[in-house]
């Protein structure tokens with residue numbers, strides 16, 4: 001089968017940095033805990049766990065050693081709790097996520113109520129909410145009904161949302177009649193480039209595969225976008241999950257992967273697909 005790979009896919013700099021920091025820390029420190037899964041990829045989590053990285057849901061579960069903050073970041077309260085316990089911090093918060101946190105608190109200082117377009121349950125969004133004082137998360141247009149008409153609104157976005165969704169939500173917010181809206185583009189360029197490359201590719205192929213963790217927001221978004229342009233799109237974690245029946249009658253396949261998908265998973269999938277005889 002002819003297989004084309006998206007021009008840009010796989011690990012982003014933020015995720016690569018978090019994994020490298022985790023590996024380096026495990027080499028030097030005896031007890032290392034990660035606050036939540038270091039990235040949304042089961043294979044990487046298992047590898048790091050085998051090397052000694054413990055994953056915990058709450059700081060209450062850590063009494064000694066080093067705490068690794070993942071690329072999605074943590075709230076100010078969590079940082080203070082870790083410091084109060086006398087634990088060492090290794091901070092792998094992505095620079096772009098830190099930028100969103102700073103912008104949210106600056107907007108509050110300037111008197112704006114912050115509206116963050118994103119998924120309220122996502123760790124990055126939770127961290128931003130816990131960083132600033134007056135932030136409301138807007139997941140869909142329905143969430144706008146709960147807003148009271150305030151004069152000054154500052155709008156930001158979860159880094160991994162699509163530009164189209166951001167623009168659509170900004171338009172919906174504008175229709176609410178706020179007299180002052182300050183919009184700051186906090187989308188991640190790496191994510192946008194992956195989305196553009198995926199859409200371009202999925203239009204040229206008979207079948208499209210999006211590889212990555214089922215909990216990875218950016219992978220899910222990639223799959224959602226590709227599905228819109230090519231209904232024959234499948235979100236899989238690896239080659240083992242592929243139902244070979246889907247390949248029947250297909251000549252060309254496209255492959256992309258989320259920002260937390262290791263190169264090894266992509267390479268193995270592409271190799272097997274190229275060798276597959278329909």
Ligand code: SF4
Nearest residue numbers: 012014094096159188
């Ligand atoms: S997707 Fe973008 S914002 Fe998120 S960790 Fe990667 S580089 Fe940072």
